[in-house]
Amino acid sequence: MNLKSNWLLKWVFILILIVGLLNLTGCWGKREVEELAPLLGIGFDLGKKPGTFLVTQQFARTKKGASSGAEVEARSFSVEASSAREAIEKIAAVTYRKPFMGSLKVVIIGEDVAKEVGFTNMLDFLQRFSEFRRSMYLVLAKGKAQDILNLKLRSGLLPATAIKSNIESGDELSNFPTVRLGHYLTILSTKSTSPILPVIESVKSGEGIEYKAEEKNQPEEIRIQGAGVLHEDHLVDFLTDEETKGYMWLDNDVLQRLISTTELEETPKFGGHVLNSTTKYKLKTNNGKLELQYQIKTSLAVDQILDLKKQLSGPEWVELLKGAEKSFAKVIEKECESSIKKQRELGCDFLGVGRHIEQKNSAYWQTIKEHWEEEVKDFPISLEVQVTIHHSGMSSSSAVNSTGEGQE
Amino acid sequence: MERISPHQFMTLGAAVLLGTTFLPVASMVTGVSGRDGWMSILPGMAVGIPYGLMVISLLEQYPHKNLLQISETLLGNWIGKLIGVLYILITGYFGGLLLAQAGDIYQSSIMPLTPLGVFYLGGLLLVFYLVSSGIEVFARFSELIFPLIVIALVLNVGLSIPRIEEGGLLPILSEGILPLLGGGLKVEPFVMEYILFLAGLLPFLPNNKRELGQFKTGVWRAVFLVGIMDTLVVLIQILVFGPAETIRLVYGLLVLGKMVEVSRTIAGVESIFLGIWFGALVIKVSAFFYTVIWGLETVFSLKGLKWNLVVGVVFMGIAVMYTRGPSLIVEIGFVDDHLIFPFASIWVLTLWGVTRWKKGTSGL
Numbered sequence: 092m093n094l095k096s097n098w099l100l101k102w103v104f105i106l107i108l109i110v111g112l113l114n115l116t117g118c119w120g121k122r123e124v125e126e127l128a129p130l131l132g133i134g135f136d137l138g139k140k141p142g143t144f145l146v147t148q149q150f151a152r153t154k155k156g157a158s159s160g161a162e163v164e165a166r167s168f169s170v171e172a173s174s175a176r177e178a179i180e181k182i183a184a185v186t187y188r189k190p191f192m193g194s195l196k197v198v199i200i201g202e203d204v205a206k207e208v209g210f211t212n213m214l215d216f217l218q219r220f221s222e223f224r225r226s227m228y229l230v231l232a233k234g235k236a237q238d239i240l241n242l243k244l245r246s247g248l249l250p251a252t253a254i255k256s257n258i259e260s261g262d263e264l265s266n267f268p269t270v271r272l273g274h275y276l277t278i279l280s281t282k283s284t285s286p287i288l289p290v291i292e293s294v295k296s297g298e299g300i301e302y303k304a305e306e307k308n309q310p311e312e313i314r315i316q317g318a319g320v321l322h323e324d325h326l327v328d329f330l331t332d333e334e335t336k337g338y339m340w341l342d343n344d345v346l347q348r349l350i351s352t353t354e355l356e357e358t359p360k361f362g363g364h365v366l367n368s369t370t371k372y373k374l375k376t377n378n379g380k381l382e383l384q385y386q387i388k389t390s391l392a393v394d395q396i397l398d399l400k401k402q403l404s405g406p407e408w409v410e411l412l413k414g415a416e417k418s419f420a421k422v423i424e425k426e427c428e429s430s431i432k433k434q435r436e437l438g439c440d441f442l443g444v445g446r447h448i449e450q451k452n453s454a455y456w457q458t459i460k461e462h463w464e465e466e467v468k469d470f471p472i473s474l475e476v477q478v479t480i481h482h483s484g485m486s487s488s489s490a491v492n493s494t495g496e497g498q499e
Numbered sequence: 500m501e502r503i504s505p506h507q508f509m510t511l512g513a514a515v516l517l518g519t520t521f522l523p524v525a526s527m528v529t530g531v532s533g534r535d536g537w538m539s540i541l542p543g544m545a546v547g548i549p550y551g552l553m554v555i556s557l558l559e560q561y562p563h564k565n566l567l568q569i570s571e572t573l574l575g576n577w578i579g580k581l582i583g584v585l586y587i588l589i590t591g592y593f594g595g596l597l598l599a600q601a602g603d604i605y606q607s608s609i610m611p612l613t614p615l616g617v618f619y620l621g622g623l624l625l626v627f628y629l630v631s632s633g634i635e636v637f638a639r640f641s642e643l644i645f646p647l648i649v650i651a652l653v654l655n656v657g658l659s660i661p662r663i664e665e666g667g668l669l670p671i672l673s674e675g676i677l678p679l680l681g682g683g684l685k686v687e688p689f690v691m692e693y694i695l696f697l698a699g700l701l702p703f704l705p706n707n708k709r710e711l712g713q714f715k716t717g718v719w720r721a722v723f724l725v726g727i728m729d730t731l732v733v734l735i736q737i738l739v740f741g742p743a744e745t746i747r748l749v750y751g752l753l754v755l756g757k758m759v760e761v762s763r764t765i766a767g768v769e770s771i772f773l774g775i776w777f778g779a780l781v782i783k784v785s786a787f788f789y790t791v792i793w794g795l796e797t798v799f800s801l802k803g804l805k806w807n808l809v810v811g812v813v814f815m816g817i818a819v820m821y822t823r824g825p826s827l828i829v830e831i832g833f834v835d836d837h838l839i840f841p842f843a844s845i846w847v848l849t850l851w852g853v854t855r856w857k858k859g860t861s862g863l
Contacts, residue, residue: 099804100631107624193767221608224766226662226758273740273758277664280743343665450666453673 128152128166128188132251134236135213136201138171144204144213145171146178147237149251150186151194165249169237175216192222196255198229198272199236199291205319205326211279214324218276225273228258231319231326233292242293245302245311254291257315261289265345265365267315267335279323283445283463287338290317290329320433320441327439330430337430340387340423341442343370350391352418354425361415362395366481374451381455382471383444385427389476391419393483403488412480420476431472440467500563502705505713507638511700511782513721514641514648516547516693517728518783519597519776521652522604522750523828524686524729525736529745532682535672536742537733539682544726546683547690550844551718553851554697555711560854562706566698566847567797573853582846583798587791589838590695591810594787595817596831598622601780603824608753609770619818622777626785627811630792631804634703637785644778651775652728655752656735658759658768667738686729688835690722691843696786698847699793749828788814 132149139145151163168185172178183190198217200210217223232239242250258269267289278286293310296302304311318330318338330338339345348365368389375384393415403411434442445463448470449456459466503511528536528543554566561569567586571579601622602615610618629637704714736751739758748754756769791810795801821827 103627103631103804107628110620110624221611221757224757225754226760226766273662273744274664277739277741277744280741280747446666449673450669453670456670 122189122191126188127191128186129191129194131194131249132197132199132240132254133175133195133217134199134201134232134240135175135204135210136235136237137203137207140171143171143173144175144178145169145201145235145237146175146182146213147240148178148182148190149240149249150188150190151249151252163249165240165251167240175213179216192220193224195223195227197251197258198227199232199239199254200229200288201232201236202234202326204236205231205321205324209324211324214272214276218272223272225271225276227272228255229270229272229275229288230254230258230291230315231288233290233329239291239293239313242310242313243305244313245305250313253313254315257313258289261315262346265339265348266332268318268339268342268344278443281443281446283440283449283460284443285327285439285441286321286324287318287330287441288321289315289335290319291315320437320439322439327437328433330433330441333426334430334433337426337428338442340368340370340427341385341430343368345370345389350419350422351395352415352422353397355418355421357414357418358397359399359411360397361393361418362397363391363393363415363419363480366390366392372447372451374448374455377471377473380471381448381452382473383447384473384475387423387427387474387476389419389423389478391416391478391480393480396483396489399489401488408483408487412483415483416478416480419478419480423476423478424474427474427476435468438464438468444470444472501633501635501703503634503638503703505710505717507635507642508700508704508714509717509720510645511638511641512551512693512697512717513724514645514779514782515696515786516544516689516721516725517645517648517779518689518692518786519600519604519780520689520725520729521732521779522752522776523831524689525733525745525751526748527685527832528682528733529737529742531685532678533674534668534670534737534742535674535679536682536745537668537730537737538672539679540686540730540733541723541726542679543683543686544690544722544729546687547693547722548719550690550694550847551697551722552715553847554694554701555714555718557850557854558701558704558706558714559711563702565701565793565797566850567794569850570846573850573857580798583794585842586695586698587794587798589834589842590787590790590794591813592817593692593831593834593839594784594791595814596821596827596834597780597784597787598626598814599818599821599827600831601777601784602818602822603827604750604753604780605773605777607824608750609773615822616819619815622781622784623811623815625781626788626814627807629781629785630788630807634700634789637782637789641782644775644782647775648779649724649728651772652732655756655759655772656731658761659735659739659755661760662755662758663735663738664741667741668734687844688840691839692783692786692835693721694843694847695790695839698843699790749824784814 128150130148131151134147136145147167147169150166152166154164168182170178170181172181179190204210240250244250244253246253261267261269268287270288275286278284292314294300294312294314295310296304302312317332318335320327320330345365345368350365351362353360371386373384374381528539532539557569567583570582598619602618605618606613606615629640732752736745739755740751745751753769756772759768760766788810792807795806821830
C-alpha cells in the first residue's frame, strides 16, 4: 500500500512538473515592449454629437534615427466616443501597436467638458482599469484639451511629458496645486470640500512672454498658472494667479516660493524665496462666534532689494529686514485674503474649511454640515502670518554710491 | 507522528491568521467604523488570545487529540460526529472560496489575460504538494515565507507614506466608541479561521509543560503581530485614500502598491508584492485543506492520497463555481460572518466550558 502511494505521489509530482513547464515558461498574455504603444496623455473635450466626448490620446513612439530609444515623438489621435473605453477601442483599431495605459502621466480635462457636462464618468475607466495608476496628474485646460496635446513645443518635448515635467518641478515655485487622480478622488469623496485642478494653457509669443516661434501666431509654449474650482465634477470658476497662490499658503502646500513686495506701495521693495513654510489652523471663539484661524509661519531669504538708496549701518540693516518681514507678511495676507474672498463669492469650499472644522470640532461640524454650502459664504476666517527672514543673501546694503564720491 | 516546534507553531499560526486578510480588512472595518476603523483591529484580534489559550488548555487535558476527537469524548459520539461534519463542510467550502480568490486578486490586478483556471491549478498544485509533504514541511514553508510577507507589507506601507493626505485620521472617535465594536466584530471571523486551524493542529503539538507555555506565548505573539500588521494596513489606506475611498476600493492595498514610486524612477513594484502575497494565499488555502483532511480522517477514517485528491477536486470545483468576483467577495463575507464566526466561537467555548464544568463536578 505504501509502495503504491509512493508511486502515485511520484506520478503526481511528475504531472506537476509537466504542467509547470507548460505554463511557467512565459507570462500568459505577455506583451513585448516593442509591441506596445505607451499612452502618455489623454484629453477630454465635448464631442459634436450630444452625449459624446472628443477624446485625444497621445502616445509615444521612438524617433526615427534617434541616438537612443529614449528619444520619442508624439503620435496623437482624437476620436468622438461616448466613453473612455470606447475611445480606446476606436483608437486601438488604427494603431498598429496595442495601447498600454500603465504609462499614462497626464489627464487633461477640456474647459467645455468641465463647464457643461462634468467628467466623473470619463474618469471611472481610469480609476477602475487595473493598468492605470492613481498617481497620474489631472489638469484643466483653458480651451480645448485637444489643442494642448497637439501643440508642437519649441522644447521638442511631447506636450504630455512637458506638462508632467512642469508639474513635477512645480514644487520649486509652489504656484499651483499638484493634483493626482487619487487625491482628486479623495477630495471628491469628502463631500464638503470642492476639488481644485491646476490650469494649463498654451502661450503664444506676446501673451505675457515673448519668444521666437517657428510658425507665426502659433503657440509653442505651455504654462500652468491658476486653478479651476469644481463643484463635484463641474467647473464653477477659475482662480486667478493671486487667488491660487493664496490657496497654496492656506492649504500648507508651499515648499519653495519666489515672493516679491513690488505690488506694495512701500519702499524699498523686496524680493525673496521661501526656505520653508507651514500652515496650521485652529478654531477659536471670537465675539462669541467660532472662527477658523490660519497660522502661517514662513522662513525667507531676501535675494533682491530695490530702491535702497544709501549704505546701511548694522542696526539699520537689522531694522530694514524687520520691515521686510512685515512687507512679506502683507503680501502673503493679501494672497490669502483674495483666495478666501473668492471662496465666499463662489460658495464652494475649495479651501477645505469644512474639513478643518470637522477635524477640530466634530460636534460643532455635525450641527452645520447639512447647510455648509450656505455657511461657507460667511464663516469667519482670520489670518496670522509670521515671516522670519533668515538672511539677505551675499550683501547687506545695495550697491549705491552713498558718499557721493567722484560726483563733483 | 510529526511534531512542530513552538517557533514553527507561532509562525505557522501567524501566517494562517494573516493569510490574505490584509487585502479586504481596510474596506471591511472602515465600512463599519469609518475613519476610526484602524483602532478596531487590535481589540478585535485580541479575542484570538483567550480562544487560543482555551484550545491549548484542551490540548493540555487531552493530549494528542484534535478538537473533533475531544468533542466526541466530551459531547458524545453523535454530536461529535455532527460537529465534525460541520467542520469539514465549512472549512472545505471556505478553502475553495479562498482558492477562487487567488484568481480574482491576480486577474483583476496584474494578470488580466491569464485564465482563472491557471491561478486555481497553480495554487492548488502548491497546496497539494505542501499537504502531501506533511505538516513539518508546511510549517517550514511558513517559517520561510511569513517574514517575506511581512517585509512586503511593511515596504508597501512605508513606501506609501509620501502619498498621505493631511489630517486623514481626524477627527478621532467623532462617532464614539460604538462603531469600533462593529469593526472589531468584522475582524472576529479572521480569528476564528485561525482557531479552526488550531483545532485540527493539536495532535502535532508536543504537550510537555515547558512547550505548552511556549505555545501559549506563541498564540499571543501571533495575534499581536498580525493585529499590528493589519492595523498598519488599514491606517495607511485611511491616511492615503480617506475613509470613503478606502471602503470603495475592493483591494485597496493593491491600489496602494500601484502608487508606489521611488524617486520618480522606480514604479510598478506591485507585481513583486503580489508575487510574495501568493505565498500567503497558498498558506491559507493549505491550512483549510489540512482542516478538511484532518476532519475526514477523524470523522470518517478517510485518509491517504486518494482522499487528498478528492478534496483537491472539491476545492477546484468550488473555485470554478465562483468566477464572478463580486459574488465571490460577498460569499466569503457570508461564510466568515455567518458560518465560521458563530461555529468556531460557540464550539470552542462550549468544549472549554464543558471541561471546566466536568472538572468542577469531579472535584466535588
